[in-house]
Amino acid sequence: MPKVMPTSLPQLIEGYDVFFVDxxxxxxxxxxxxxxxxxxxxELASAGRKVVILSNSGRSGEYNSERLVKLGFAxxxxxxxxxxxxxxxxxxxxxxxxxxxxxxxxxxSSGGDSNLADRLGLVSTDNAFEAExxxxxxxxxxxxxxxxxxxxxxxxxxxxIPCYCTNPDIHKLNNGSIAPGAGSIAKLxxxxxxxxxxxxxxxxxxxxxxLRLAGVTDRRxxxxxxxSIDHDILGAxxxxxxxxxxxxxxxxxxxxxxxxxxYDRARAYPTHILQRxxxxxxxxx
Numbered sequence: 129m130p131k132v133m134p135t136s137l138p139q140l141i142e143g144y145d146v147f148f149v150d151x152x153x154x155x156x157x158x159x160x161x162x163x164x165x166x167x168x169x170x171e172l173a174s175a176g177r178k179v180v181i182l183s184n185s186g187r188s189g190e191y192n193s194e195r196l197v198k199l200g201f202a203x204x205x206x207x208x209x210x211x212x213x214x215x216x217x218x219x220x221x222x223x224x225x226x227x228x229x230x231x232x233x234x235x236x237s238s239g240g241d242s243n244l245a246d247r248l249g250l251v252s253t254d255n256a257f258e259a260e261x262x263x264x265x266x267x268x269x270x271x272x273x274x275x276x277x278x279x280x281x282x283x284x285x286x287x288x289i290p291c292y293c294t295n296p297d298i299h300k301l302n303n304g305s306i307a308p309g310a311g312s313i314a315k316l317x318x319x320x321x322x323x324x325x326x327x328x329x330x331x332x333x334x335x336x337x338x339l340r341l342a343g344v345t346d347r348r349x350x351x352x353x354x355x356s357i358d359h360d361i362l363g364a365x366x367x368x369x370x371x372x373x374x375x376x377x378x379x380x381x382x383x384x385x386x387x388x389x390x391y392d393r394a395r396a397y398p399t400h401i402l403q404r405x406x407x408x409x410x411x412x413x
Contacts, residue, residue, distance in 0.1 A: 130397045132373075132397055132398055132399070132400065132401050133399070133400050133401070134400070134401050134402075135372065135400035135401065135402055136402070137168055137171065137172075137402070137405070137406065137407050138407070140351060140353075140372065140400070140402070141171070141172065141175045141177060143351070144177070144349055144350065144351040144370070145177060145178065145349040145350070146177065146178045146179075146180070146342055146344055146349055146350040146351070147172055147177055147178070147179050147180070147350075147351055147352075147353060148180050148182040148335075148338055148350065148351070148352040148353065148364075148369070149169070149179060149180070149181055149182065149206075149352075149353045149354075149405070150181075150182060150183065150329075150352075150353060150354035150355060150356070150360050150374075150377075151181055151182075151183040151185070151192065151196070152183070152300070152301060152355075152377065153301065153354070153355030153356065153374070153376060153377020153378055154353055154354060154355055154374050154376065154377060154405050155169065155181070155196070155201070155405060156196075156199060157301045157304075157376075157377070158300075158301050158302055158303065159303075160199055160200075161199055161200055161201065162376055162404060162405065162406070163404070163406060164404065164405070164406025164407060164408065165201075165404075165405050165406060166200050166201050166202070166205075167406070167407060168405050168406050168407055169201060169202070169205040169206060170202055170205045171407055172205070173202075173204060173205045173206070178207050178342055179205065179206040179207050179208075180206070180207060180208045180209075180210055180338050180341065180342055181193070181196070181206050181208070181209045181210070182210050182329065182334065182335075182338055182352070183209070183210070183211050183212070184211075184212050184295045184296055184297045184328040184329050184359060185211040185212060185213055185265075185295060186211070186212065186213040186216070186237060186241065186243070186244060186263070186264075186265020186266055186294040186295045186310065187211060187213050187241060187243050187265070188211060188213055188214055188217075188243060188247075189208070189209035189210055189211045189213075189214050190209070191243070192209050192211055193206075193209040196209070207342070208338070208341050208342065210334065210337060210338045210341060211328075212294045212295055212296070212327050212328025212329070212334055213243065213244055213265060213294050213295075214337070215294075215327055215328065215333050215334045215337050216244055216263075216292060216294040216327045216328075217244060217247050217248065218337065219327065219333065220244075220248055220292065221247075221248060227248060227250065227260075227261055228260065229249060230249065230250065230251050231250050231251065231260040231261050232250070232251050232252075232253045232258055232259050232260045232261070233245040233248075233250035233251065233252055233253065233259065233260070233261045233262070233263060234252075234253055234254065234255070234256055234259035234261075234262045234263070234281075234284060234289075235252060235262075235263045235264075235265060236262070236263070236264045236265070236266070236267075236277065236280075236281070236310070236313055237263075237264075237265045237266035237310075238266035238267060238268050239266070241265060241266060243265075244263055244265060244294060245263055256280060256281055256282070256283040256284040256289075257283045257284075257287075259284045259289050260289065261289065261290055261291075261292070262281065262284050262289055262290070262291040262292070262317070262322070263291070263292050263294060264291060264292070264293045264294070264295070264310050264313050264314045264317065264324075265293075265294045265295050265310060266295055266310050267295075267300055267307070267308060267309050267310045267312065267313055269300075269307050269308035269309070269312065269313070270300075270302040270303075270307040274308060274312070274313070274316060277313050277316060278316055278320070281313075281316070281317050281320065281322070282320055284317075284322065285317050285320035285321050285322030286320070286321065288321075288322070288323065289322065290323055290325065291314065291317050291318075291322050291323065291324045291325070292324075292325050292327060293310060293311060293313075293314035293317075293324055293325070293326050293327065293328075294310075294327050294328060295309065295310035295311065295328060296310070296311040296314070296326050296327075296328045296329065296330070296331065296359065297309035297310060297311050297328075297356070297359060298311040298312050298315070298358065298359075299312070299378050301377065301378065306378055311326075314326070328359075329354075329356075329359040329360060329363040330358065330359050330360075330362040330363030330366055331363070331366075332366060332367060334363075335363060335364075335366075335367035335369070336367075339367075347367075347368050347369055348370075350369050350370070351364075351369065351370045351371065351372060351399070351400075352364035352367075352369050352370070352371045352372070353371075353372045353374060353402070353405065354371065354372070354373065354374065355373070355374050355375075355376055355377025355378055355379055355380075356377070356378060356379070357373065357379070357390045357391060357394045357396055357398075358390075358394050358396075360373070361373055361394070361396045361397070361398050362394050362395075362396040364396075364398075365396045365397075370399040370400075371398045371399050371400070372398055372399065372400045372401070372402050373398035373400070373401050373402070374402050374403075374404060374405050375401065375402070375403050375404065376404050376405070
């Protein structure tokens with residue numbers, strides 16, 4: 129196993145010019161900002177570092193950016209907000225990938241969100257028997273059993289309807305605990321014989337999109353900060369970028385031995401470890 133070095137935010141600022149920062153698990157949980165995260169993001173911007181919030185959210189970067197600002201983050205503390213939903217829209221709206229006009233779309237999401245389908249001009253349906261495309265962008269598995277999702281999606285999978293998962297996260301944070309994420313629902317669709325196209329971390333399209341947007345010419349000066357080995361750390365490795373695993377979020381309660389097993393299973397190791405995304409971990413800054 130490669131040696132993973134503990135680090136601090138000032139050391140990272142000294143070593144990198146561009147930061148790809150995960151949203152949930154690094155900056156915030158489902159309730160609000162983590163201690164010190166608001167100030168830490170301001171510090172990156174004040175040091176002249178380019179910051180891209182990189183999130184496996186099926187909703188747009190504009191929506192997520194506005195929500196982050198409402199939570200107390202300064203709009204000037206990040207340069208771009210890139211979501212897997214944005215990348216999906218970019219890819220699916222290209223002429224070579226164009227979906228039939230007014231195609232019937234079944235969206236699995238949270239809060240009734242159908243943003244991507246609406247942006248693509250699709251017609252939303254709740255009936256999997258008549259769906260011509262399935263979009264999985266979110267999960268409400270904290271209240272909807274996975275067996276219900278299985279029953280809901282089975283007709284579409286059986287009919288060979290293409291599915292696009294715009295939030296590959298296998299788990300999600302929910303009231304201090306962990307619940308199945310949209311990625312778990314997409315895996316369920318695949319297990320029933322459905323064909324799933326994955327868009328978001330750890331898949332390359334979202335990183336290439338962010339690198340172009342940030343105008344990166346030297347990948348050695350970019351670091352990805354995240355709380356998930358399977359998404360943030362593996363994704364950074366696949367994109368040829370350094371990474372930082374933050375010990376908040378979904379791995380907050382995992383011990384060192386369990387962490388090593390997760391590294392080995394994913395065959396992905398972070399460049400650095402950071403206890404939390406803050407100038408002084410454990411302090412209210």
